[in-house]
Amino acid sequence: MIRDTLRWAATHGVMRTAIRRQARRGNADAALLLDSELGVDPFAQYERLRAERPFAHGAFSRVTVHHDVCTEVLRSDDLGVANRDSAMPAPVRLALRLAGPPPHPGPIDPPSMLAVDAPEHTRYRRLVTRAFTAKRVAALRGRTEEIAAELLDGLADDSGPVDLVSRYASLLPVTVISEMLGVPTSMREKFLAWGDGAAASLDLGLPRHRWATVQTNVAALNEWMTAHLRRLRAEPGDDLLSGLVSATDDDGSGLSERELVGTALLVLAAGFETTVNLIANGSRLLFDHPDQRERLAADPTLWANAVDEMLRMESPVSRTARRARRDTVLAGREIPAGALVVTVIAAANRDPEVFADPDVFDVGRANARDHVAFSSGIHYCLGAALARMEGEVALRALFERFPHVAPAGDAVRRPTRILRGYEHMPVQPGRTAVTR
Numbered sequence: 030m031i032r033d034t035l036r037w038a039a040t041h042g043v044m045r046t047a048i049r050r051q052a053r054r055g056n057a058d059a060a061l062l063l064d065s066e067l068g069v070d071p072f073a074q075y076e077r078l079r080a081e082r083p084f085a086h087g088a089f090s091r092v093t094v095h096h097d098v099c100t101e102v103l104r105s106d107d108l109g110v111a112n113r114d115s116a117m118p119a120p121v122r123l124a125l126r127l128a129g130p131p132p133h134p135g136p137i138d139p140p141s142m143l144a145v146d147a148p149e150h151t152r153y154r155r156l157v158t159r160a161f162t163a164k165r166v167a168a169l170r171g172r173t174e175e176i177a178a179e180l181l182d183g184l185a186d187d188s189g190p191v192d193l194v195s196r197y198a199s200l201l202p203v204t205v206i207s208e209m210l211g212v213p214t215s216m217r218e219k220f221l222a223w224g225d226g227a228a229a230s231l232d233l234g235l236p237r238h239r240w241a242t243v244q245t246n247v248a249a250l251n252e253w254m255t256a257h258l259r260r261l262r263a264e265p266g267d268d269l270l271s272g273l274v275s276a277t278d279d280d281g282s283g284l285s286e287r288e289l290v291g292t293a294l295l296v297l298a299a300g301f302e303t304t305v306n307l308i309a310n311g312s313r314l315l316f317d318h319p320d321q322r323e324r325l326a327a328d329p330t331l332w333a334n335a336v337d338e339m340l341r342m343e344s345p346v347s348r349t350a351r352r353a354r355r356d357t358v359l360a361g362r363e364i365p366a367g368a369l370v371v372t373v374i375a376a377a378n379r380d381p382e383v384f385a386d387p388d389v390f391d392v393g394r395a396n397a398r399d400h401v402a403f404s405s406g407i408h409y410c411l412g413a414a415l416a417r418m419e420g421e422v423a424l425r426a427l428f429e430r431f432p433h434v435a436p437a438g439d440a441v442r443r444p445t446r447i448l449r450g451y452e453h454m455p456v457q458p459g460r461t462a463v464t465r
Contacts, residue, residue, distance in 0.1 A: 035127055037240045044089070045234030051088045058371075059088035062233055062446055069442050071347070072388070075376035083360035088233075090350070090369035094376035096383045096401065098360045102372050103349075103405040107357035109146040110408065111350040111369055133244070133251040135230040136298060140291040143408070146354075150407060153292050156276045156284070158411060160209060160269045160296075166414045169205065173419055176204050177426040184458045185430075190437035193454040198308035199301065201423050205415075206300025210293070211268025212257060223250045224298055231447035254290050254297075269296070299412050306345035306443075306450030307336070307420040313451065314339055314390050315428065316436055321392045322428060329425065335392035336420045341400035342390050344375040347449050349404060374401045375449065433459030 051059035057077040061067050067074050075094050083098045084091040093099055102108060137144050142153050159165070180197050191197075203217045212220075226246030229239055258274060265271035270293055276283055284292065315322050325331055353368045364370065378400045379387035391397075403410035410416070427434065438455035 041235040092371045094373045096377040096380035099372040099377040108351035111352045133248040140288045173422045190455045193456045199305045202301035202304035303345045309451040310343035311339035337397040340402040341378040344402040347375040348373045431458040
């Protein structure tokens with residue numbers, strides 16, 4: 030308990046106090062991290078930050094909302110993934126040493142690929158990237174269409190409103206990734222519950238009770254995956270996780286158990302977190318823009334481009350950070366070693382210097398794919414092709430099967446700041462399309 034309190038206070042507690050202080054001083058970035066109303070609609074606040082170029086003064090770092098600067102930061106070899114602990118003042122680092130390492134590493138703790146740079150990142154990524162090639166994703170399309178049809182059959186059986194998030198947007202990607210990894214699909218509701226409880230681990234300055242909830246869910250995921258991987262070591266199957274258990278590097282060494290669990294959990298969570306938000310965000314955009322629904326109905330070849338426009342308009346991940354590994358220059362500004370730079374990719378995706386009329390949702394936008402919703406550089410999202418395919422299949426199947434699907438109440442946004450999506454979205458499916 031004492032160690033838990035020390036770790037929370039030394040990370041989120043101190044950070045929360047610092048963010049609040051900056052918000053009281055009128056800092057636009059700090060307000061985004063604290064104000065729940067701005068979390069629902071942050072775009073006007075992003076424009077306040079856009080007035081400063083190339084960097085604005087953030088809550089505790091340099092912040093950029095400019096597409097070209099974000100891209101430069103994310104691709105720079107002089108920057109690496111941010112380590113929150115090393116950024117803390119000396120007394121806080123001492124408290125962290127006293128608390129010891131987290132018993133159950135989360136997605137932003139080593140050895141997660143999100144928390145390490147080369148050569149470790151290169152090693153981990155090489156072992157899993159084969160499962161996400163364009164060829165493999167294309168082969169999964171048929172099975173994804175089957176899963177979508179099965180889930181939509183379930184919606185058709187209900188006469189009243191249904192929650193699109195829990196009944197469809199979440200179940201489709203978690204079923205696909207579970208089958209890819211060789212984990213029981215009977216666990217999918219558990220994975221979703223644990224994943225939802227752990228999602229705030231990416232956020233900054235969590236209050237004590239939310240941090241405790243995150244730790245409980247991260248621990249549950251770690252414990253289940255550890256036991257599952259031990260079973261696979263004894264009885265491997267023909268799936269990605271069985272392959273990881275037996276995978277070796279050129280020198281004959283494999284992943285340690287800690288590395289194996291961290292990699293497996295990241296691939297599992299990445300396999301559905303982004304896509305759940307993409308499907309829900311995309312549905313909301315089409316509900317709000319019936320003219321664009323009509324364009325897609327008239328020309329289904331636009332669906333793939335529409336998904337990229339949805340990713341641009343409502344990025345499932347709002348921001349990511351990098352830390353300078355050495356003194357460098359970015360966008361003509363000197364950046365000292367150790368400095369933190371935050372890229373607000375959700376704002377970069379509405380940069381008027383790149384996207385004409387950036388607040389207009391246009392499924393035919395010629396350069397929609399120029400968004401940075403999947404980051405850039407060596408940490409470009411491993412599952413980007415899978416997310417695009419699942420989003421296209423899921424949304425097209427939904428709106429073609431139920432051409433009159435409509436909101437049936439107020440949708441509820443997720444309370445997270447880094448991940449942007451919906452917790453609940455009640456809809457009335459309406460009658461199904463007539464097929465001949």
